[in-house]
Amino acid sequence: MILRYYADSDVREWHDHTLRLFRTLYDTHGIAVEIDRIDEQHGPITDFPGEIRYSTPEEVYERDLKRNRALNQTIDQTPSEAFKRYRKLDIAGNVAVVDDEGTVQWASTLPGYADGYRPGAASQTAMDFLEDIATDPSNRLCVECLSLLDGDETFCPNCGYEFP
Numbered sequence: 001m002i003l004r005y006y007a008d009s010d011v012r013e014w015h016d017h018t019l020r021l022f023r024t025l026y027d028t029h030g031i032a033v034e035i036d037r038i039d040e041q042h043g044p045i046t047d048f049p050g051e052i053r054y055s056t057p058e059e060v061y062e063r064d065l066k067r068n069r070a071l072n073q074t075i076d077q078t079p080s081e082a083f084k085r086y087r088k089l090d091i092a093g094n095v096a097v098v099d100d101e102g103t104v105q106w107a108s109t110l111p112g113y114a115d116g117y118r119p120g121a122a123s124q125t126a127m128d129f130l131e132d133i134a135t136d137p138s139n140r141l142c143v144e145c146l147s148l149l150d151g152d153e154t155f156c157p158n159c160g161y162e163f164p
């Protein structure tokens with residue numbers, strides 16, 4: 001599994017914090033990280049512990065999100081509803097959990113923090129997700145194997161890791 005950042009967030013602070021949290025997750029949990037840079041806004045990214053690719057929103061939408069059945073089950077809207085605003089692709093700033101086959105299993109559908117969105121948005125925002133999994137114990141993602149969790153497990157059903 002790998003964590004993927006569709007860069008850049010519009011907001012510089014979110015972008016910098018995402019890069020910091022990705023580094024933390026890589027350093028402390030050995031989680032593989034990578035970036036698809038689809039909207040370059042904030043200058044060069046240096047000292048990043050994973051691959052950085054340059055893509056377009058159309059490329060990542062076709063490859064990762066469009067008609068993705070696994071993703072359809074883990075997010076509230078369909079991918080086309082979630083990542084298109086007024087018929088224009090709106091993906092930059094989101095993060096995704098990608099399995100070993102390259103399938104996106106979950107992705108945030110809102111960049112930034114839940115503040116400013118309707119109640120309940122924290123389960124959909126990129127920053128809340130990253131801060132949650134960077135702060136042990138996470139009830140959304142097993143930090144050992146990156147399996148998605150329901151939130152009430154005491155150990156990971158995939159790898160057996162017991163949550164502290």
Ligand SMILES: [Zn+2]
Nearest residue numbers: 142145156159
């Ligand atoms: Zn696990």
